[in-house]
Amino acid sequence: MNIEGQIRDILARITRVDKDIITRESTFKEIKADSLDVVQALVAVEETFGIEIPDEEAQKFQNFGDFVCYVENRVAQKEKV
Amino acid sequence: MARNGKIRVAVDAMGGDYAPEEVVKGAVFAAEKEDVQIFLVGPAAILEKELAKYRITNGSTVHVVGASEFIKENESPVDVIRRKPDCSVAVAAKMVKSGEADALFSAGSSGAAAISAIQYIGMLNGVYRPALVGSLGSFASNTVMVDLGANVDCKPHQFLVFAIAGSVYAKKFLNIADPKIALLSTGSEETKGNEAVREAYSVLKNSGLNFIGNIEGGDILNGKANVIVCDGFVGNVLLKFYESIGGHAQVWTERKLKKYPPLRALARLLFKRLFPATRIRKETERQGGGILWGVNGVVKIAHGASRAPQIANAIESAKEAVKAGVVESMKMELEKFNRGGKS
Numbered sequence: 001m002n003i004e005g006q007i008r009d010i011l012a013r014i015t016r017v018d019k020d021i022i023t024r025e026s027t028f029k030e031i032k033a034d035s036l037d038v039v040q041a042l043v044a045v046e047e048t049f050g051i052e053i054p055d056e057e058a059q060k061f062q063n064f065g066d067f068v069c070y071v072e073n074r075v076a077q078k079e080k081v
Numbered sequence: 082m083a084r085n086g087k088i089r090v091a092v093d094a095m096g097g098d099y100a101p102e103e104v105v106k107g108a109v110f111a112a113e114k115e116d117v118q119i120f121l122v123g124p125a126a127i128l129e130k131e132l133a134k135y136r137i138t139n140g141s142t143v144h145v146v147g148a149s150e151f152i153k154e155n156e157s158p159v160d161v162i163r164r165k166p167d168c169s170v171a172v173a174a175k176m177v178k179s180g181e182a183d184a185l186f187s188a189g190s191s192g193a194a195a196i197s198a199i200q201y202i203g204m205l206n207g208v209y210r211p212a213l214v215g216s217l218g219s220f221a222s223n224t225v226m227v228d229l230g231a232n233v234d235c236k237p238h239q240f241l242v243f244a245i246a247g248s249v250y251a252k253k254f255l256n257i258a259d260p261k262i263a264l265l266s267t268g269s270e271e272t273k274g275n276e277a278v279r280e281a282y283s284v285l286k287n288s289g290l291n292f293i294g295n296i297e298g299g300d301i302l303n304g305k306a307n308v309i310v311c312d313g314f315v316g317n318v319l320l321k322f323y324e325s326i327g328g329h330a331q332v333w334t335e336r337k338l339k340k341y342p343p344l345r346a347l348a349r350l351l352f353k354r355l356f357p358a359t360r361i362r363k364e365t366e367r368q369g370g371g372i373l374w375g376v377n378g379v380v381k382i383a384h385g386a387s388r389a390p391q392i393a394n395a396i397e398s399a400k401e402a403v404k405a406g407v408v409e410s411m412k413m414e415l416e417k418f419n420r421g422g423k424s
Contacts, residue, residue, distance in 0.1 A: 016238065034234065035159055039162050040162070040199070043162055055163065
């Protein structure tokens with residue numbers, strides 16, 4: 001499964017929403033994810049991909065697509081190293 | 082669970098308005114019972130110094146477990162995960178997860194305790210977030226209410242878990258074989274209430290539980306339902322209002338009887354004796370705080386203002402919850418729904 005699919009699964013599992021409703025344009029508010037859901041998702045994604053997502057970066061995510069892009073970039077950087 | 086017949090309670094020794102002094106003192110009181118072993122979690126140097134004030138009489142039943150950090154009053158509960166994963170409440174939760182302790186107790190930030198429970202102990206299968214359950218006391222001695230404030234914004238499926246938790250509570254602590262469950266709303270009809278309540282009605286109606294429909298505020302104390310389900314926002318507002326009734330009624334009555342001192346004195350006496358009736362009770366009569374229902378382990382939280390006697394009672398109550406097997410009972414009830422695909 002690609003990075004986007006894995007993050008979608010993590011977010012759907014934590015928020016208990018149907019993963020099919022999570023699109024790249026979905027905001028955390030739209031999928032009814034509260035601050036704890038978001039933090040749990042960040043920790044789970046960090047553990048899954050072996051990366052760190054600083055709070056200041058996470059706060060910039062406007063929607064699911066931003067979250068996925070950030071993780072894809074970090075994973076690509078990690079693979080280069 | 083218990084080792085050598087002792088229930089092991091991990092105490093967040095830095096949580097509470099009077100921590101660590103009153104928490105350590107309360108833990109020492111609780112440890113006077115033979116069947117409990119206490120782990121005080123927090124900065125070791127501070128706790129050992131505090132513990133040295135007491136002479137532990139029944140062997141080494143109070144131990145210190147080091148945790149370098151703790152959650153301060155002004156810090157976000159979410160910091161337990163991101164910034165302070167080794168704080169006292171998180172370490173205590175991890176002890177429950179690893180099997181080193183049977184229960185966690187905290188009088189600190191209830192949000193931090195709940196988040197530690199969710200993140201480090203984990204929820205039972207089918208449960209999204211923990212819930213607080215309480216009995217309405219003497220005015221409605223066969224009625225419990227869920228949620229009392231752990232979940233301010235709820236998703237419809239959470240109401241089902243609240244109903245199951247309340248049902249387990251009513252069976253375990255009130256000895257009601259088949260509790261009647263109702264949803265608190267603005268009318269008895271299925272179409273009444275806000276969107277979450279209307280969706281919850283449908284979930285509960287199809288749950289197979291003994292769901293009797295909606296009840297209104299006026300039905301809360303008449304015994305119509307044994308388990309009243311509502312979101313934590315409504316539950317918490319109602320809890321605080323209910324607990325304040327006695328005090329306000331006393332002030333009002335004494336003011337009205339100002340010109341009749343003997344009657345005023347009698348009224349004062351009556352209120353003092355009778356109006357703890359409006360106190361919400363959780364788990365036992367001598368409770369101090371409440372259990373977070375739905376966590377895969379016993380987690381007991383208490384008011385931040387708790388002093389040593391309340392801390393000791395709460396630890397005792399956590400121990401009783403372990404003995405009563407509340408987590409196992411909740412797990413069994415949830416499994417019925419998970420098997421049937423209903424939760």
